[in-house]
Amino acid sequence: MKLSIRHQTVYRYAASQAYSIQQLHVTPRLEAQQSVLSWNLQAPGAVNAYTDAYGNRSHMLTLNEPHRTVAIVAEGVVQTTALYQGRLHNSEPLSPLVFTVPTRLTTPTDAVKDYAARHLGLARAGRADTTSMLTLAAAIRQSVTYTSGATSVHTSGHDAMLLGAGVCQDHAHLFLACCHALGVPARYVSGYIDPGSSGHAASHAWVDAWVIDSDFEGWISIDVTHARLMSHAYCRLAIGRDYDSAAPVRGSRRGAGDETMAVEVLIVPV
Template identity: 30%
Template sequence: MPIYNITHVTQYIYDAPVIDSINQIKIYPFHGGDQNVIHQDVTITSDPSIHFFLDYWGNRVGVFSITEPHTTMTIDSKIIVQTMEKPMQIMKPLSEIIRLDYSKPYIIQSNDIIDDILSMSPKNGDKRELTEWCSQYINANFEYKKGVTTIETTVDEILEKKQGVCQDFAHLLLHMLRTLGITSRYVSGYICPNRNGMRGQGATHAWVEAWLDDYGWYGIDPTNNMWVTDTHVKLAVGRNFNDCSPVKGSFKGIANQSMNVYVSVGFEDGHIIEENNDVEMHQQKVQTPIIVPKQFYMQQQQ
């Protein structure tokens, strides 16, 4: 049962003072089952009060605001979490509303390509086998490559590029599974593989959970072509990335913004994996003070 020390720092930088920054954060790991959150400390610029609620998907969400003028905003999360092998679940029925929300394929132009791919899948109807086959197909036919996609990249574009990162592969797998009638959801979190050299290590990561009727939610990681193990730490779930965005919000001001993200994973043997990303946000140019929406968390999940 490994214990991980995870640091996740997000810093927004504005080229002019802004005010009334209102933000929502989904940076709180799931607690219970195969994850035990031993400790978490979140510090934010100006030390605002954080108000909590559970969203529609069951994620713990924090909301805070910074009213005074500021040119930077830093969110620093330090987590100590223990993970375990996934236990056998006591089956709870999945509500029909949730099942429908997690069962709708994306609207895409390339359905003929998806149909051609899925025509090669096993025909025995076993959902576990189909889920594994789809993950294997993505891993074998799509190149893991940073910098060729963004958080706005569509499934059509992923199919055309045949390249991407974990976020892209999770979205593609979701579409394939839902087309096959398998209820599935997007998962954001961290992967902590120590020295195994897995893709997405030392960064925010994304994978998929499929609903297996004889088991419940079971995670699969198409980026690494593996079922989820105790190397994965789960933060949030939803229909897609937008439901799991770690940080989003708005502010008032005339400012351009950029974002830096730092993630480190420390292991019990003292080894540390780090990733630091400087991310350019979309430029915001306005002539009069208005509410300027902050971009969704622009560092892709790797």
């Protein structure tokens, strides 16, 4: 499948800013199941490319002159291929145990541990199979209703569980927290999804989990929000321990006044 993707992020400030710095994860990863046919990144200031600790294709944007807007546009065409049962076959230097370490957003509180025990009762400590991971995703989808605006990027998986509402990043954080409760390696994924006939397109978040099946041991990719395995309709931008380490755009500024951020994403199969 070929996906034409355009992702625009615009920051607007009420007062002139002296300095801005943004970490960008808006270039698709180099992975076996996807290849970048063309890609272009447009942004003001100095943009320096690098590969981060998780193997993500990253850029650091710095703007060191007075400004009241920052516009970032990433666009191109990505070729994706179908995965068998959501299984990834990428060669990676990092041990999966790197992704057993909780973060502020994925801490397995006592309430999360109880939740994980109820929905992952058949999973043994430190290991799980594809079936149990999909069971957990379905439970989260049912107990945390997708509700735009109910949470923020600072909301933890625990808080979204108690609230009973959230968006894709909250589903992912709660899933990761449940996996951490059992010592199962799991990581956050940011990227895009072909919206199909829904008419909605946006950045998306899902998870990779380390499974041990009868015929496979390794990473599988699960869209918790839709309780299904990743298919060729997905484009992967970055992986990390949580939103903070894999967000498409994240940074800070030096200057007074309020700010607004507008994001527009267009994804079209070609």
